[in-house]
Amino acid sequence: MKIKEVREMSADQLNAKLVELKKDLFNLRLQHATNQLDNPGKIAEVKHDIARVKTVLRELELAAK
Secondary structure (H helix, E strand, O other), X not given: OOXXXXXXXXXXXXXXXXXXXXXXXXXXXXXXXXXOOOOOHHHHHHHHHHHHHHHHHHHHHHHHO
């Protein structure tokens, strides 16, 4: 997911995406622990997406003040 895509989302969409990404990260970690994960780089990718979403949410919060 690119930052441009994230910036186009509303705050509600961002919160929903954050929940979805956290679930994905949990499932990837579970697969990694049971040696079922094909691409371990996917974990880092999901972590970066979570960071992007949190960053934009914080920017929106600061802009509202």
